[in-house]
Amino acid sequence: MGLTAVGLGSGLDINNIVKVLVDAEKAPKEASFNLREANVQSEISAIGSLKSALTTFQDSLEKLKDPDEFAKKTVSRNQTEYLSATADKDAVNGSYNVTVEQLAENQKIGSAGVSDVTAGIGTGKMSLDVNGESFSVDIEASDSMQDIMRKINDSEDNVGITATIVTDDTGSRLVMSSDKTGTENTITATATGDQAILDTFGATTELQPAKDAIVYIDGLKVTSADNTVDGAIQGVSLDLRKADLNETTKITIEDNTSDVKENIEAFVEAYNEMMTTVDSLGAYDAETKAAGPLQGDSLPRSIQSQMRGALGQLFDTSDGGKSLSMFGVSTDRYGKLQVDSDKLDDALKNQAIEVGELFSAEDTGLAFKLDGIVESYVQSGGIFEGRDDSLQGQLDRIKDDRLQLATRMTAYENRLYKQFNAMDLAVSQLNAQSADLQSRFDSLPGFTSKK
Template structure:
């Protein structure tokens, strides 16, 4: 498109500047509302994302607290050498307070086999076949090829994808012989390793291996009762406890095994920590919601733009109202306490929670089960609050729907911006056509005026 300038025989007017100014003004008129709307939408979208993330984090904490047995925390004390412990005891859901005298009589053992050969590199196999290994209900087979050496067989065993944990190693003895040592990896009485071959040669190979250790079960004595396990772990053999034996018990002077005292008590400090995490998470979410929803302050009639990303958005108030409403609702789980505020939890006029440690300690000491009842389980305060907040943060939830709507708005704004660009191009074209005609007309008028001036001068 031709540029209109003040130079040449035209009108002498700077029409290019006029057009540029007009186009700039039109651009501002068309695009400023779009830019403002996009900025505000992006800020809101960011705020919704921050709120959703904060809620999701707290929901995870609440869901963990509402699981069965989450508040059934127990403290374990074992009388034993701390530098060389005999056993490890962990509590599980359903554990109860109690005392036990535990003696470790035997550790679980795996079965082991050995075989001595002239060397590890000479061929041991004359024809293709299969070696099969079985221990208890576990089994796997290895294909062996003609010409395989002891090293090759060892590698095939250890690298087999179906191997259930059997290991094969080669030792070189003082006389230069190669010793194959195999450990089944499977413990428990009756789970001895069995090796068989599909050919005469492989059967002979299997027969040449001798058992050096039998598979056996671990054995402990609990208050005089003998318990066994195929492994060194006794899981729920004592209900609610997981006992892992590490070595056999020490002996006293007459050779009798010494028992180790295990004391299971209520972990009151653990319960208080969980309640503290409930309160801290609550306050963190309230603080985040308040900051996001803070309105801009106005000074001398001018906004200071110091508000949150969701300034004035009702969703932040809805979240905080939901939270306060849920924790103040009377509980049906406890026969002693109707709300958590009777346990020592307090709320100030800004909705922030705190804990009266002395009152909470007293409630736990005197009514432990009722404290657990009001907080724990699906219908406890933690579970109910998790369900309510999850409606906001879950996939497809209320905040996800807001995000989808805002992203739709951004796509619509991009379409409008494209339309505005097209409209602006047409507007500039119309101006150039209009001012181009005006420039031509003014140029002709100027020429006519000059001609008339010349005629008047000649007449004079």
């Protein structure tokens, strides 16, 4: 900016004149920048909404791509106190009566008692064996029962024994427990060394015997080393909780159609929400004369075309293939999906394999086809990322244009001040000359100025 006190010679408000001229030059260009930026930001927001809708839809396809989801089983029990059960896809529908006679337990053995768990016991070695695997700990003269306990628990070679100290009325004992249940996981302890070591650890006492779990399945006896019984019933895992020969738990294995139905309904809902978003972003409302941010853009039309094309193949039964509508999923007159609940229930009950193949057949199933379409848009380096990069480039160019405009306007403002200051100086000089001439005329004899 030029002089701060301008217009003194001419009496003009030069500051305001320059401001008006600069604003008149700058305002249309700034308005253009603002409009361009608003349009780009609107498009960025629209692309974000579109990406979110497609990602949500893609999430709904994940379970439909997994054939195991269509073969899931559900397990029901007439009581829950004695066992729980799960079934995988290999389980056969049916019911089974299960009685738990005995739970599996781990073995516990104890040493002789000592009066002071912090005092050294003697010198020697203790060897411990579980189911044919063994390890040993060296006992030094200064090692107390607490030290020996820590050596057992911290041993890198420990084969599955946990040691602790239990104090009863006769003294403190080192109690060693097998980490695994079952009769095959019994502990054998052998001590060597001086007499104190032999007296304390040479002859251990069994505090709790190892036991196998015993259950009866429809009257057939099954023995298990632990309380999880796998494979006794094909595809079924039993987790035993409590034993009672007088109580029988009836478990029933059935097809889990409810989860599959929920997955299909979630897919339909996500598809419709996605297509509604696509429609709204590219639509034009004739009544309000309002256009969507992507109206006229090929992107929404491309998504609609590909989605409807993939679905259309599964509504065409001209080649004798399976149709979605055969299983209770159809399209309405607006191109949205709808579910016939009763028809879908019947299909999942009687044609679960066919429904599963329609969705989850690798590469050719509907879920895979739709996922591939969506992935081409949302993946790293995909269509959306390319569009985002392009839009960000436009914002960067608008920012550069604003900086260039600011530079030009500063130069323009300085030029105007220079011109107006020169004019102001010239007017000031002319006024001074005029005043001098007037003074000279006034001083001439016989000259009378007329005012």
